[in-house]
Amino acid sequence: MGTLASFVAADMDRVVAATTGLQRQAADPMASAWVAANAGTGKTHVLTQRVLRLLLAGTPPSRILCLTYTKAAAAEMSTRVFDHLAGWVGLSSDKLDADLTRMTGTTPDARTVALARTLFTAAIETPGGFQVQTIHAFAERLLQRFPLEAGVPPGFTILDEAKTNALRRDAIDATLRIATSDRDTPLGQALLTAVRYAADDTFDTLLIQACGNRELIAQLVVPRRQDSDRSDSDCHEAFADLEATLRGMFTVAPDADVSALRPAMADVFDDETLRQLVGVLAEGSVTEVKAASILRTALGAGQSTRIAAFRGYFLTGKSTARDDLMTKGTAVAYERLAATATRAQAEFIRLHETARALDMVNATVALYRLAAHVHSRFIALKSNRAALDFDDLIERTSALFQSHDSASWVLYKLDGGIDHVLVDEAQDTSPAQWRIVGAIVQEFFGDAGAGPERAGVGRIGVGRIGADAATSAARPSPGRYSQSAMRSSRSTASKALPPRCLPPTAAISRPSHAARDALGTLLP
Ligand SMILES: Nc1ncnc2c1ncn2[C@@H]1O[C@H](COP(=O)(O)OP(=O)(O)OP(=O)(O)O)[C@@H](O)[C@H]1O
Ligand SMILES: [Mg+2]
Secondary structure, eight states: OHHHHHHHHHHHHHHHHHHHHHHHHHTOTTSOEEEEOOTTSSHHHHHHHHHHHHHHTTOOGGGEEEEESSHHHHHHHHHHHHHHHHHHHHOOHHHHHHHHHHHHSSOOOHHHHHHHHHHHHHHHHSTTOSEEEEHHHHHHHHHHHSHHHHTOOTTOEEOOHHHHHHHHHHHHHHHHHHHHHOTTSHHHHHHHHHHTTSOHHHHHHHHHHHHHOHHHHHHHHHHHHTOTTSOHHHHHHHHHHHHHHHHHHTTOOTTOOHHHHHHHHHTSSOHHHHHHHHHHHHTSOHHHHHHHHHHHTTTTOOHHHHHHHHHHHHBOTTSSBOSOSSOHHHHHHTHHHHHHHHHHHHHHHHHHHHHHHHHHHHHHHHHHHHHHHHHHHHHHHHHHTTEEOHHHHHHHHHHHHHOHHHHHHHHHHHHTTOSEEEESSGGGOOHHHHHHHHHHHHGGGOOTTOOGGGTTGGGOOOEEEEOTTOOGGGSOOSOHHHHHHHHOTTOEEOSSSOSOOOSOEEEEEOOOHHHHHHHHHHOO
């Protein structure tokens, strides 16, 4: 037992040493890093260590941007940094030396030791000092600073989730009132179509989900909302485009029309064939007699009854093709009738599938017509209150960075402020949020407009520390830096960490001159 215990202890020591070594690499501010590792294995710890090392290296606290997804995570990280800095103030020299050595891997010089003791005060007292923010808080601060460039009302207020839901509720109610008051309008028709497919309790949920598809909704409401030069026909075109796209997705021909499909479905048998089939089946097995009684209801009946009868004969309860239209004996005895029934079944199923797909297309277009209306109302309600919701914060900031007119100005103003971006819980960061991070760090690597001394820096990327098996959803959207990471010889794959790795963190730093020179020689 003693041997086993010491073996396990030695093995544990090895794992801890290997992990600490990797954490130290990822916390090195000279390297950009992407960390993916199991829950509770020290990803936030790495970011904390990185902040401490940045401060030790003389980085002004205000030049570090730490982004987390939740306020709780921001508070947790901030506490860790400040607790560590506060600890350094009163630590004995030996213990401070040991802590700094463990953190950096090298023995600190006297200047670094002295600096460490002052960092707590510096971080607290520096105006705009070290801050950890949620991405939403960062976006809010940015929009408050650049309201004109972002096209948001100066001094806007933020709608919390409860207020956002209440306003959306008002917008839904208003839309339904308008739609019910005039059923001949496209909106009224849309409501009639949509309610056929959604029960009371799912209708609101569906509508809110459709409203959540903001990129699509934006295309559908733009003509009415912002662009006064565009006429209503543009809006009509946007819905026509949506319908065409959906028809393509469900492989429905552009000219397919339910009003033409239903007569065809009702006529897959002419009455003479139908009468003959009913007569034959009525003399057959129990199942055939049952089928005959179903088909008999179609004789001389209207369209809907005929379609219902054929559906009962051709399809199973699960809407799959029935494979026993008649017994083998009957099929042999009435060969031509059997072939006719099989052909009619194939035709009926083809028409039935097309009609179902078309119903889906029409219901979806109707739902989006309602959702677009709800969304425009919602925008108007927010605009009246000079308010933005959480999604607006991200969207507007992302748009601000993407618009060529103002992006360079905002980045220029930010340039003086941020040299290091650290993102915790990076898997929760949405593509729109990554666009914001991407825009900030893009400038680190030199792009159009960067001075000649930055040429070539764009090839430095996010090195990845951790197992390679991070899920694709957990990775940043493919940007310059993540692509570059594949080429960066500084990326390191850990064998010590288990293969499933969530949630990740990322840290991207403006490369130093030395790092740029070093990487310049490593990269093609
Ligand atoms: N090298 C280390 N030395 C000392 N403590 C460590 C080390 N690495 C991690 N820890 C501690 O392990 C605990 C978990 O670490 P941390 O919260 O950073 O993990 P995480 O990967 O961010 O977790 P989560 O997946 O929950 O976000 C913390 O108390 C942290 O201080
Ligand atoms: Mg964490």
